[in-house]
């Protein structure tokens with residue numbers, strides 16, 4: 555079948571790529587997925603013309619929230635086990651877009667939120683695979699505070715917003731259960747909104763991207 559989707563290489567989130575590989579999507583559905591991905595990518599490009607990139611990232615984060623709300627109201631909602639205070643997923647590699655990194659930088663400056671510089675340094679240059687080789691204590695997100703809460707909750711990346719698990723949360727502890735099987739909830743729309751943004755801009759590991767944003771525009775502590 556001749557695909558109407560434009561040719562080229564797309565970034566697809568790991569969740570969607572895995573679902574493709576597992577045969578979860580029939581070919582016809584894959585085409586729809588790509589079309590939607592192109593839609594979200596192009597919408598983001600347009601948004602960046604009419605809005606400040608930081609605002610554009612925030613608008614997409616709100617879109618993910620809206621989609622996740624709908625997902626939580628779906629038949630999968632009652633199966634979601636994530637709860638406040640559980641922060642196992644904050645020990646995983648997180649990708650952010652360039653615009654999200656700038657949004658986080660702005661939040662750190664305006665709300666005078668601190669982050670763990672030591673952790674940021676430990677995670678610099680660690681892509682998804684290298685991240686797994688870090689000691690457990692060094693995998694902790696630099697924004698996770700002493701109470702186990704996200705210090706940048708209002709502007710946390712799309713990658714964090716779309717992450718929910720349907721299996722027992724204990725299994726999420728990669729330290730206690732290194733071979734545990736975690737069943738992640740998959741909201742396709744949230745995945746595509748996020749991937750659309752990544753396809754419209756550059757992105758990378760959270761530590762690298764936030765570090766870069768802070769280097770380019772250091773925080774003004776006198777504000």
Ligand code: SF4
Pocket residue numbers: 643644645648695696697698699703704705706707710711714
């Ligand atoms: S940004 Fe917040 S939600 Fe995301 S990994 Fe870090 S502490 Fe967790």
